[in-house]
Amino acid sequence: KAGVTQTPRYLIKTRGQQVTLSCSPISGxxxxxxxxxxxxxxxxxxxxxxxxxxxxxxxxxxxxxxRQFSNSRSEMNVSTLELGDSALYLCASSFRTTGTDTQYFxxxxxxxxx
Amino acid sequence: xxxxxxxxxxLSIQEGENATMxxxxxxxxxxxxxxxxxxxxGLVHLILIRSNEREKHSGRxxxxxxxxxxxxxxxxxxxxxADTASYFCATLGNTPLVFGKGTRLSVIA
Numbered sequence: 171k172a173g174v175t176q177t178p179r180y181l182i183k184t185r186g187q188q189v190t191l192s193c194s195p196i197s198g199x200x201x202x203x204x205x206x207x208x209x210x211x212x213x214x215x216x217x218x219x220x221x222x223x224x225x226x227x228x229x230x231x232x233x234x235x236x237r238q239f240s241n242s243r244s245e246m247n248v249s250t251l252e253l254g255d256s257a258l259y260l261c262a263s264s265f266r267t268t269g270t271d272t273q274y275f276x277x278x279x280x281x282x283x284x
Numbered sequence: 285x286x287x288x289x290x291x292x293x294x295l296s297i298q299e300g301e302n303a304t305m306x307x308x309x310x311x312x313x314x315x316x317x318x319x320x321x322x323x324x325x326g327l328v329h330l331i332l333i334r335s336n337e338r339e340k341h342s343g344r345x346x347x348x349x350x351x352x353x354x355x356x357x358x359x360x361x362x363x364x365x366a367d368t369a370s371y372f373c374a375t376l377g378n379t380p381l382v383f384g385k386g387t388r389l390s391v392i393a
Binding site for chain 2: 174203205212213214215218226228258260262272273274275276277278280
């Protein structure tokens with residue numbers, strides 16, 4: 171069974187631009203969560219989607235948004251990029267909601283904002 | 285804010301030695317999970333221990349959980365150079381997974 175895939179793997183953007191990251195979960199998994207990892211703040215939860223509905227949201231500004239499609243694939247969007255948005259963005263999937271199941275992570279998208 | 289806090293922040297050992305990492309957390313949990321991350325890549329799930337379990341084994345890994353002390357430990361026995369990575373504990377309660385900042389383990393051949 172294929173693992174979680176994320177595209178693109180690397181991105182370089184400039185301040186003020188917007189970016190869309192994509193995540194394809196493991197086949198059969200309906201929950202997708204997104205995390206931001208930075209050296210200073212560590213791993214921080216962004217949001218979770220289950221069956222196309224946002225179930226939980228972390229403490230991030232409204233510039234960060236996401237969605238999930240009927241095939242469970244998910245995208246996250248960051249608008250008006252700031253230097254501090256430079257991070258590794260990780261996506262994780264699980265069969266049920268994060269409240270019960272192990273989450274399986276993708277390799278991440280490394281975003282650099284110049 | 286981070287829930288799990290790993291200790292130590294960094295650990296350096298010789299190949300063949302055992303490595304022990306500790307994790308403390310603040311609120312009640314459903315389960316606690318340990319993950320490994322190699323050099324800025326994705327996280328690999330190692331082991332999950334439920335709140336009603338006290339100890340769990342998986343290969344060279346042994347995890348303990350003490351809910352009264354709100355702490356967990358991960359023991360890697362007979363370490364190998366390939367175990368060099370960052371190790372994170374993550375707690376799962378009424379909120380999604382909350383990670384600590386991790387322990388950086390270096391295994392020297």
